[in-house]
Amino acid sequence: MSSSSESRLTAFAGFRRIASGPRAKVIAQVRKQCAHSGQAQPFVFDDSTGERLDIDLREGASPAPAATAQDPAARGVGRPRLGVVAREVTLLPRHWEWLGRQPGGASVALRRLIDEARHVHADRDAQRAAREATYRFMSAIAGDLPCFEEAARALFAGDRARFDAHIATWPEDVQAHLHKLAAAAWSAAA
Incomplete structure (x- = not known):
C-alpha cells in the first residue's frame, strides 16, 4: 500500500x-x-x-489528517526531536549478552537486525497487509453478501481464482475495489 x-x-x-x-x-x-x-x-x-x-462532513469542518499513532503527551525518554522514542524490550540474559558484544551496542545491533528483517520480509509483510486491508474493507461493505466467508477463506489461503469466483456475483464497484486492495496479496502467491 x-x-x-x-x-x-x-x-x-x-x-x-x-x-x-x-x-x-x-x-x-x-x-x-x-x-x-x-x-x-x-x-x-x-x-x-x-x-x-468516521469523517465529519459538516460545512466548515476541516478534513482532519489521519490520526497519528503516537500521542504527543506520551513522550518520555529518548530523543523526541530526532524521532527517537524509548520503548521497553524484554529479552533473555543471553540475548542481552549477545547484543552487548555487538559493535555500537544494543541499539545499533537491534536497528541493524530490524532493517535486515524488514528488507528480507518486505514482500511477505506487504502481502499480509494487503490481505488484512482487503478483509477489513470486505467485512465492512460485503459481510452480508453471498459467499463472504468462502471469499475470506480464499483470500487468506492465497487462492486468487477461488476468491475471484466467490466475489463474481458481488456489485461491480465492490469487486473492483477488492481487486485493487488485494493486488499485493497475490504477488508472492502467484
Missing part, C-alpha cells in the same frame, strides 16, 4: 463507489454528494488499511 504522507481514500454510497483519491479530494466530493442527494452519509475507507473512517 501507499506509504506517502497523503492518505488515499475511497467512498461508497451503498455498493457504488462515488469517490477515490487523495483525502481532501474525496472528502470534498463526499460533502458535495451529501449536500445534493440528502441521502445517508457514505462509507469512507482508507485505502492503505481498508478501515472505515
Whole structure:
C-alpha cells in the first residue's frame, strides 16, 4: 500500500463507489454528494488499511489528517526531536549478552537486525497487509453478501481464482475495489 504522507481514500454510497483519491479530494466530493442527494452519509475507507473512517462532513469542518499513532503527551525518554522514542524490550540474559558484544551496542545491533528483517520480509509483510486491508474493507461493505466467508477463506489461503469466483456475483464497484486492495496479496502467491 501507499506509504506517502497523503492518505488515499475511497467512498461508497451503498455498493457504488462515488469517490477515490487523495483525502481532501474525496472528502470534498463526499460533502458535495451529501449536500445534493440528502441521502445517508457514505462509507469512507482508507485505502492503505481498508478501515472505515468516521469523517465529519459538516460545512466548515476541516478534513482532519489521519490520526497519528503516537500521542504527543506520551513522550518520555529518548530523543523526541530526532524521532527517537524509548520503548521497553524484554529479552533473555543471553540475548542481552549477545547484543552487548555487538559493535555500537544494543541499539545499533537491534536497528541493524530490524532493517535486515524488514528488507528480507518486505514482500511477505506487504502481502499480509494487503490481505488484512482487503478483509477489513470486505467485512465492512460485503459481510452480508453471498459467499463472504468462502471469499475470506480464499483470500487468506492465497487462492486468487477461488476468491475471484466467490466475489463474481458481488456489485461491480465492490469487486473492483477488492481487486485493487488485494493486488499485493497475490504477488508472492502467484
